[in-house]
Amino acid sequence: MRDLVAETQLDVRHLVAPLFVREGIDEPQPIASLPGVVQHTRASLREEVRQLADLGVRAVMLFGVPTIKDSIGSGAFDPEGIVQLSLQDLAADVGDRMVLMADLCVDEYTDHGHCGVLDGPAGDPHTSVDNDATLEIYGRIAVAQAQAGAHVVAPSGMMDGQVGAIRAALDSAGHANTAILAYSAKYASGLYGPFRDAVDCAIVGGGDRKAYQQDWRNGAREALLEVQADLDQGADMVMVKPALAYLDIIAAVRAAVTVPLAAYHVSGEYAMLKAAAANGWIDHDVVAIEHLTAIKRAGADIVLTYLARWFAEAHA
Ligand code: PBG
Numbered sequence: 001m002r003d004l005v006a007e008t009q010l011d012v013r014h015l016v017a018p019l020f021v022r023e024g025i026d027e028p029q030p031i032a033s034l035p036g037v038v039q040h041t042r043a044s045l046r047e048e049v050r051q052l053a054d055l056g057v058r059a060v061m062l063f064g065v066p067t068i069k070d071s072i073g074s075g076a077f078d079p080e081g082i083v084q085l086s087l088q089d090l091a092a093d094v095g096d097r098m099v100l101m102a103d104l105c106v107d108e109y110t111d112h113g114h115c116g117v118l119d120g121p122a123g124d125p126h127t128s129v130d131n132d133a134t135l136e137i138y139g140r141i142a143v144a145q146a147q148a149g150a151h152v153v154a155p156s157g158m159m160d161g162q163v164g165a166i167r168a169a170l171d172s173a174g175h176a177n178t179a180i181l182a183y184s185a186k187y188a189s190g191l192y193g194p195f196r197d198a199v200d201c202a203i204v205g206g207g208d209r210k211a212y213q214q215d216w217r218n219g220a221r222e223a224l225l226e227v228q229a230d231l232d233q234g235a236d237m238v239m240v241k242p243a244l245a246y247l248d249i250i251a252a253v254r255a256a257v258t259v260p261l262a263a264y265h266v267s268g269e270y271a272m273l274k275a276a277a278a279n280g281w282i283d284h285d286v287v288a289i290e291h292l293t294a295i296k297r298a299g300a301d302i303v304l305t306y307l308a309r310w311f312a313e314a315h316a
Pocket of ligand 1: 103104105106107108115156157191192193194195196209265266267268
């Protein structure tokens with residue numbers, strides 16, 4: 001009876017697996033703060049994505065870890081960059097049965113760790129991210145990712161005007177069919193800590209991203225402005241991130257827009273679950289399902305989660 005009348009369904013077809021691929025390694029590298037998640041080699045990524053496809057997962061979100069970082073993050077748009085090479089691999093292997101998404105940002109690729117290029121010396125308190133100079137770089141990344149086989153590019157840097165700049169760059173390079181999943185309402189959260197281990201990213205000078213990511217004291221008023229700006233600029237899907245502490249934002253965005261809505265169950269949310277479960281303090285499987293269901297119940301159509309493989313295996 002409970003199944004018959006349940007209001008919310010959790011289905012593997014609505015999960016996206018975030019995956020890390022690192023340049024210049026021969027063996028997958030574990031990530032201490034993300035138990036069960038690794039930095040993949042090109043080869044192990046191919047194998048993982050084939051297995052995910054066989055398990056019924058329909059989409060992956062790729063993040064790259066380059067060997068060389070520089071001030072503008074050129075590894076992010078280099079046609080030989082690790083994500084571009086991996087997208088080519090995956091497009092050949094599973095491109096007809098898997099949605100290939102690529103995170104579009106430079107923080108994994110810059111030597112200063114910010115999501116954009118800087119207007120002064122790194123670490124100097126008077127230095128800011130140069131929003132408009134960053135847009136030009138984002139356009140180049142989008143074209144490189146689309147060229148390599150990405151079906152969806154997902155700008156996560158929270159620069160103003162990024163969706164419009166990326167749409168224009170894609171269209172003028174002949175990639176009108178490449179979709180944009182905008183990280184629209186993305187908060188300056190402490191819950192991204194393990195992710196920064198996963199991509200070897202630290203902000204030089206100990207700064208933060210509060211100048212471009214949202215303040216968690218702000219609710220739907222600001223979030224809906226951000227979402228609407230992205231839709232006006234051509235976003236096909238929008239995202240709220242993180243998920244569990246922002247269920248009110250997910251619900252408000254769901255009520256306000258008709259496009260598909262994604263929510264990102266981020267690294268810190270996953271790490272808290274794993275740590276408490278490892279201590280025997282909570283039941284991993286019960287809480288994992290409870291959390292993912294809550295995100296869907298709040299209104300997300302799509303959930304990005306490091307639990308995607310676990311869920312697919314548990315429900316195969
Ligand atoms: C930025 C990006 C971040 C995450 C996804 N894209 C880090 C950040 O904004 O600081 C975090 C994802 C997670 O914590 O799982 N490229």
